[in-house]
Amino acid sequence: MHAIEAEHLRRTFQRRGWLRRRGREIVAVDDVTFAVEAGTIYGLLGHNGAGKTTTIKMLSTLLIPTSGRASVAGFDVVRQEREVRRRLGVVLGGDRGLYGKISARDNLLYFGRLYGLPRERLLRRVEELLELVGLADRADDRVEGFSRGMKQRLHLAKALLHDPPVIFLDEPTIGLDPAAAVSLRRAIKALAPEHTVLLTTHYLHEADELCDRIAIIDHGRIVLEDTPSGIKRRVDTDQRLRLRVSGLPAATLAAMLESCPAVRSVALPASRDGEAELVLKCHDRARAIDEVVGLVHRQGGRIEVIEALEPTLEDAFLALTNGAVACV
Numbered sequence: 096m097h098a099i100e101a102e103h104l105r106r107t108f109q110r111r112g113w114l115r116r117r118g119r120e121i122v123a124v125d126d127v128t129f130a131v132e133a134g135t136i137y138g139l140l141g142h143n144g145a146g147k148t149t150t151i152k153m154l155s156t157l158l159i160p161t162s163g164r165a166s167v168a169g170f171d172v173v174r175q176e177r178e179v180r181r182r183l184g185v186v187l188g189g190d191r192g193l194y195g196k197i198s199a200r201d202n203l204l205y206f207g208r209l210y211g212l213p214r215e216r217l218l219r220r221v222e223e224l225l226e227l228v229g230l231a232d233r234a235d236d237r238v239e240g241f242s243r244g245m246k247q248r249l250h251l252a253k254a255l256l257h258d259p260p261v262i263f264l265d266e267p268t269i270g271l272d273p274a275a276a277v278s279l280r281r282a283i284k285a286l287a288p289e290h291t292v293l294l295t296t297h298y299l300h301e302a303d304e305l306c307d308r309i310a311i312i313d314h315g316r317i318v319l320e321d322t323p324s325g326i327k328r329r330v331d332t333d334q335r336l337r338l339r340v341s342g343l344p345a346a347t348l349a350a351m352l353e354s355c356p357a358v359r360s361v362a363l364p365a366s367r368d369g370e371a372e373l374v375l376k377c378h379d380r381a382r383a384i385d386e387v388v389g390l391v392h393r394q395g396g397r398i399e400v401i402e403a404l405e406p407t408l409e410d411a412f413l414a415l416t417n418g419a420v421a422c423v
């Protein structure tokens with residue numbers, strides 16, 4: 096069963112200029128179709144301005160689609176918005192939406208009362224959620240003293256107060272340090288399979304870790320929809336190595352490495368502090384490492400660093416815009 100469905104969703108905005116009254120039409124979301132299986136985590140991945148937030152806002156009844164239709168938990172987001180809101184928890188991020196002068200627990204109690212939760216159930220639910228998001232030991236501290244990561248976790252707890260079956264998270268880990276991001280991701284991962292989660296992110300590694308399926312969205316359109324491993328298989332055609340070598344000039348080294356059979360191309364040769372830095376694109380990373388290490392040693396150079404570069408969202412986009420994948 097699908098917990099979220101979007102069919103040919105489209106949303107345009109009028110950007111008014113100084114002189115022109117009608118302004119230019121911006122197509123923020125263009126014919127987006129996808130479905131999310133209940134109990135799974137689904138990622139919308141894209142650059143700034145790709146249309147992720149606009150999609151989430153339409154699905155969460157905050158924006159009316161220009162055309163197309165969508166449903167959440169089986170209810171239409173335009174015609175049955177109250178039913179949708181009852182079944183939905185949304186974290187749009189940012190600093191707003193929490194009261195800084197009161198404690199984390201009091202914030203949750205306050206918002207839980209607004210949802211009309213009975214007192215006993217609310218008290219239990221608040222303790223459960225503080226535990227789930229790892230804030231039990233800071234429950235009595237004022238929120239104004241919280242770090243960004245702690246506030247994000249409290250936002251998540253707030254969105255879960257009425258125990259909605261569907262949760263939307265808009266860039267949940269943006270601006271968090273790595274440790275805070277790890278702990279928030281742990282809390283998100285624990286939401287499935289009891290909940291269905293739709294999240295947006297810029298980070299391929301985050302989507303990879305959390306999501307069962309991913310849609311890559313670019314200029315308002317879904318350009319690829321697959322499992323994380325399916326997406327990486329396509330990106331991995333561009334395997335890369337970063338190399339730092341001392342004792343050989345960058346330009347000479349680049350020319351030499353281009354002759355290795357397992358190396359497809361050498362990019363960004365540069366020198367820093369007497370060391371050459373390069374990024375290699377390889378046909379086969381393991382073979383390229385053997386060839387490169389052998390060659391550098393034979394030429395009297397010394398390898399300071401050799402590391403595999405993980406595929407990034409940019410790599411995925413490159414692979415896609417090279418025409419390897421047709422739009423879906």
Ligand SMILES: Nc1ncnc2c1ncn2[C@@H]1O[C@H](COP(=O)(O)OP(=O)(O)OP(=O)(O)O)[C@@H](O)[C@H]1O
Binds near residue numbers: 110124146149
């Ligand atoms: N209220 C609005 N008025 C005019 N244009 C808008 C409005 N909201 C969004 N847009 C435009 O729609 C496009 C998609 O924006 P959206 O916020 O959905 O992207 P996003 O993928 O969420 O980006 P980010 O990662 O920066 O949050 C952008 O060109 C944006 O400028």
